Amino acid sequence: MDKVKVRIAPSPTGSFHVGNAQSALYNWLFARKNGGDFYVRIEDTDKIRSTKESENGIREALAWLDLMPNGDFVRQSDNLHKHKELLERLLSEGKAFYCHHSQEDLEAERQQQEARKEAPRHFCEHKNTDKNKIPGGIIRLAVNESSGRIISFDDQIRGRIEFQEALLGDFSIARAIEDPLYNFAVVADDAEMGITHVIRGEDHISNTPKQILIYEALGFKIPFFAHLPLVLGLDRSKLSKRHGGTGTLDYKQDYLPEALLNFLGGLSYTFSKEIITKEEMVNEFELGKIHKAGAVFNVEKLNWINSQYIKQLNNLTIKQLTNLPEMLDVAIPLITERLNKLSDINDFSYLWKEPSYDSELLNWKKFTKDEITNSLNETKRVIENWNGSDKDSLRLALDDLSKKLGDPSIPLGASRGLVYWPFRVALTGKEKSPDPVDVAAILTKETVLRRIDTAINKLP
Helix, strand or coil: CCCCEEEECCCCCCCCEHHHHHHHHHHHHHHHHCCCEEEEEECCCCCCCCCHHHHHHHHHHHHHHCCCCCCCCEEHHHHHHHHHHHHHHHHHCCCEEEECCCHHHHHHHHHHHHHCCCCCCCCCHHHHCHHHHCCCCEEEECCCCCCCCEEEEEECCCEEEEEEHHHCCCCEEEEECCEECHHHHHHHHHHHHCCCEEEEEHHHHHHHHHHHHHHHHHCCCCCEEEEECCEECCCCCECCHHHCCCEHHHHCCCCCHHHHHHHHHHHCCCCCCCCCCHHHHHHHCCHHHCCCCCEECCHHHHHHHHHHHHHCCCHHHHHHHHCCCCCCHHHHHHHHCCCCCHHHHHHHHHHCCCCCCCHHHHCCCCCCHHHHHHHHHHHHHHHHCCCCCCHHHHHHHHHHHHHHHCCCCCCHHHHCHHHHHHHHHHHHCCCCCCCHHHHHHHCCHHHHHHHHHHHHHHCC
């Protein structure tokens, strides 16, 4: 058996979609599992839409995910001379021909077929005349309209798939001798690179019978095909920009690359555990076990996986990733225990800088500002007598204060807000935060007293 060679072939016409990233991962896993090679081919023959910026984005995304190929990237445009040579050969052998029908002719034919509820296809009378060798118009592959053949292939994920050859028509393979279309160029390039397995999205299934006919016309060995399920939005339609960020690099600010790979790997495959490295995935990976149904891109699941990876980071790495060298080491465990996305770390900025908030936030339910001020003053006295580290003693003292200031006729849990709410706001400037006792234990005693004074001064 030939050495396994796989590839991804993204077009540099936009951002590198997370669906492309999943395809890259599965191709990479298959290559590693089978001692093969993984390649990246930039399909840049769309001269109008292809940009260097998009190509650089593909490189950056794959480098961030650590899914770099064997060798450098290959560009489809570098193989145009080979495409032309192969097109000329098919024309000379009568396997391809020039079609001189106008767009108006083809559109009228399509409308007639639609009215008759027929599959749209074009069988061109030019292929059997001298006109078929006259340059000009599009180049089509000659297909036998009388064929009863069923084109079939054994999809490595979906099993046997069949198409009727006669329903394909004489399909176009090039706009001109130096301008090949996708189905022709991809066959020529995959054959040139010796690709053994074409692992790609299920939206390419309909291209496969056409590509098989091109392989046969050129006399090239046909690779194995495996069509991956699509990545879907929450409404189960194909994931698109209307569902939110779809570019792989859109996730770089918030997510660790290992977490995104873990998530994408598990979208369409059931591994033995939820948190798994790509090296561990290699040992379990089999094409035939990839799911057939589309997988919903669930951001909540991604957030949870990301949180598990964040918890494993050391303090220095957290500071580097968030660009916050001033963050206190003692504060990091409190933060990472609650962090889903890296950018959310700014929600905890009160742990290393003074909070900013409006005085109205200090109010608690029906209590007056005088009662809130008194609560803060009493809390300040508790802090002054606190050793600055024992959380249990501080919580006990604050609970005792709650009993003293609260309504004795109601449970302690209902009256604690008078003490704990303004104390929380004074320390964090937020409605929601970790337990203010935990926050106070991280801040210095002097900082806690200063923030309580600031809160008192905010109240008239």
